[in-house]
Amino acid sequence: MTTEEKIFNAARIVFQKKGFAGSRMQEIADEAGINKAMLHYCFKNKQLLFEAVFMNAFSQLAPQINAIFNSEETVFEKITQFTHSYISFVLLNPFLPPFIIQEMNNNPEFVKTFLKNKNTPNPTLLISQIKKEIADGIIKPVDPQQLVLDIFAMTVFPFAAQMMVKGILHITDQEFNEMMEKRKTSIAEQIINSIKK
The missing domain is CATH 1.10.10.60 (Homeodomain-like)
Known part of the structure; x- marks a missing residue:
């Protein structure tokens, strides 16, 4: 090593x-x-180290997400795979979402640089596929960008607001992690059931 x-x-x-x-x-x-x-x-300094650790971790997640977005699977299958992959990753790297929120407020230049990375998840093909599956009568008429935002929001928010979530629900770290494990499937089911014709 x-x-x-x-x-x-x-x-x-x-x-x-x-x-x-x-x-x-x-x-x-x-x-x-x-x-x-x-x-x-x-x-x-610690900031530079944290940014390096973040980019190292992100470089492991981004290819997984893009592989899902660009695959030949159906939209429903992609939603299921995304929620499972993202939540599994963040459970192993729980410090990342709060760091991103912090950096958006304190260090926007780093966030801009990070978003310019060629491996940043790109949902363009997924959005096109959503439009096609709407036209094919598989998915209810929805705004594809709103749907992608819903998928991200439902998976990202609990981790970004972890302290608040645990406080409001009066749960321990272990109970929070168990809840997130369940959300791997429950988020996908909720979204799919809401858009399925």
């Missing part, structure tokens, strides 16, 4: 436990088994 891989793995563990604000570079260095000077040599 390279030093960079050790740092990424350590940073992921620490960020997952403590979030961005609560994490310290010394903790990450200790977790990686390197000294703090080496960590700072590779990454000058």
